Amino acid sequence: METDFTKSYYNEPMGLTHDISTIKQQYRELFELAHQRLLDLFAQLHANHHCTQCETPATSILEILHTDCGYQAWQKEVIITLDQTIGKQILESLEKIEQAKNVKGSCHQCGVCCSLASSEFSYETLQEKAQNGDYFAQQFTSVFLPYDSPEAAQAKFPEMVTEILDQADGPVYFYHCPYLSSDNKCTIYNDPRRPQICADYPETPLILMYKNCGYQPWKTEMMPTTLLAHATLELCQYYSQKILDALKAAQ
Template sequence: MKTSDAIQLRIDEIKPKDFQGDILDKYEENSKGFQWQIAVLDMFENDISHEIYRKWQEILKLRENYECKGCATCCNLACSEFSPDELKKRAANGDKFAKQFTSIFIPYNSREEARKIYPEYLNLLDETIDEDVYFYHCPKLNDCKKCSDYKNRPQICRDFPDNPLCILPKSCGFYEWREYAQPIAMMLHSMVEIIDYYKEKINLAQK
């Protein structure tokens, strides 16, 4: 069953008996339709949202069964949707991730320079994402392209990948986790978007 159909089914399950009307219709305050909308918003907030959170925590917990293999792909070729200047601005504005990232990673001069380092991974990115990304590398890599201070690596490195929507090469120790968890994560992401859509439309209908 599609995610949208599953959510619609749950909305219909709490619909008043023999009631005619759609959840997004406008109803008089305190009418059956209005109270149905209130019940649906409550279900989103106190039931489905909690279910999404619990499932997400299960995914993150499962990650603990996997570990870094030291392939150094994420060190040789870290990528971000933000340019170096954008990351610096975000760091200056208090973004903790950007602050850590800019304190560690150095940008490549060009995409082609990055491609020479790891052509297979660049090809994978080209096939997977449409938007522009920027590539960075860690200066602590040794001549063998391995981390020279692995035991003392910062938290941002220890936490990667922090979600199963990251693009990972097969050499990554977390690749199997990503392959298993990605469809679930995408479903949860879809649920959040659908719920937000309903919440926005219901709130507009009740004004």
């Protein structure tokens, strides 16, 4: 499989990771693990099926089978198992990660997540996305304002901005929230203007996080589980679609 599954996680606003290359490597390893587990599952379910017409059993779950082949039931069972059993496991895993957030981590009110957000998208693009109904962009642009220049962001956060720029493979735009007080308090904390994305921060261990952020212990501990869950989800979507295609081609 040649698709670069890692790509999609780094394109969200504020989605740049602390150390992209390490995480990409970790993701690839866990992707292989998730893949092997699914292949084992396919093999296990294979034993439940047979075909009176096939001289040799179907070997690949993606095979285009002959009409009324007994192994189509295998393909269907795999789709259902991916959707229900594995899907449920992924959800449970993501719920555990979320539940651990305020156990393993806490906000130390450093204010960095409010003062330095980054995105591959310019303010104009984000506004456009917001107008087109993009939930994140709507929330983000409802409070965040762009820095006048990357240099202005760099002057305030030299280390982080340099790191982000070094690791980005395209343009990066920096933003800050004007509702942060000088003592790092949110001045719209109990106000309906405060977006849900702020309440949810950090939404996933995959996002960019200041190295002294109080959620770092959570991020570090939950990273492998998160990557494994995302890899499994990507693989389930891939296989479900490909098996459906094979089933359709057989009919």
